[in-house]
Amino acid sequence: MDMELEEVLKSVKRHRKFSSEPIREESLRRILKLAKKAPSPGGNLPLRLIILRDDEVKRRVAEACGKRRFFAEAPVVMVAVAIPDEAEPFMGGYANSFPLDAAAALTVITLVAGEEGLGTNWTLQFKDEKIKELLGIPEEMHVVGVSPLGYPEDEGERYSSSPADMVFYGEWEE
Numbered sequence: 001m002d003m004e005l006e007e008v009l010k011s012v013k014r015h016r017k018f019s020s021e022p023i024r025e026e027s028l029r030r031i032l033k034l035a036k037k038a039p040s041p042g043g044n045l046p047l048r049l050i051i052l053r054d055d056e057v058k059r060r061v062a063e064a065c066g067k068r069r070f071f072a073e074a075p076v077v078m079v080a081v082a083i084p085d086e087a088e089p090f091m092g093g094y095a096n097s098f099p100l101d102a103a104a105a106l107t108v109i110t111l112v113a114g115e116e117g118l119g120t121n122w123t124l125q126f127k128d129e130k131i132k133e134l135l136g137i138p139e140e141m142h143v144v145g146v147s148p149l150g151y152p153e154d155e156g157e158r159y160s161s162s163p164a165d166m167v168f169y170g171e172w173e174e
Contacts, residue, residue, distance in 0.1 A: 008115050013156030015119035018074040021151050027116040028076070031149075034112045038105040041097050046086035047105050047144070050079040050135055057134065064130040065123050065146055074148030078120075079131060080106060082142045102144040109147075119152035 028051070038045055052058050053076055061079065062071035071077050080102055088097035110120050122145050131143045165173070 005111075008111050012110055012114040013119065013152075013158055014121040015148075015150075015152040015154055015156040016070050016121060017152065017154040018070075018119065018148055018150030019153050020073070020075060022075050023118065023150060024116075027118060028149075031109055031112045031116065031118075035105050035109045038101075038108040040101045040104065042088040044086055045105060046083040046098050046101050048081045048083065048141075049109075050081065050137075052077040052079065060134050061131060061146060064134065065126040068121070068123055068125075068146075071121070071123075071146065071148040074150035076149040078109070078145075078147050078149055079135060079143060080145040080147075081137055082144045084140065084142065098142065099144065106145050106147075113149060117151065118149055119156060120147045120149055122147040 032049065032051075035049065036045060040046070052061060055072065058072040058074075058077045059069075061077055062069050065071060082098040082102050084096050084098050087101055090096075106122055110122065113120050124145060126143060126146050128143045131137065131146070132139070132141070137143065
């Protein structure tokens with residue numbers, strides 16, 4: 001599927017209903033391959049993705065995401081895990097870069113999934129410790145996102161749109 005980037009950006013939506021049809025392996029491989037190419041400040045993407053297909057594991061992870069039990073209905077649930085020790089340690093002198101690194105990769109995944117005719121619905125609302133326990137994720141790692149991945153069966157809704165005053169020139173404006 002070849003779409004122009006602007007078309008992909010306009011078409012990306014979060015979905016709440018997915019077909020049980022398995023995802024084409026070529027599509028999943030392409031999504032994961034391109035996610036690895038996401039821009040990262042240190043040139044080393046400090047992120048790992050856990051791909052879940054087992055129905056019981058998907059259900060338990062979905063429960064750890066609160067009201068997102070519909071996640072388990074998708075053929076795949078993705079769990080993004082950041083590795084702080086591999087990230088740039090001093091982003092701006094006040095934080096580690098892993099949240100920015102993760103956001104870049106999750107954006108790439110969302111865009112490529114849309115291009116492949118697949119839908120996502122990333123959430124940041126989950127019980128970190130519960131997901132770590134369920135999936136055997138080491139304590140020093142951080143779960144940074146969870147999303148279903150599948151062929152959407154709903155119209156979906158836009159992730160967000162930026163305010164018109166997002167860009168300032170020269171200095172901060174009130």
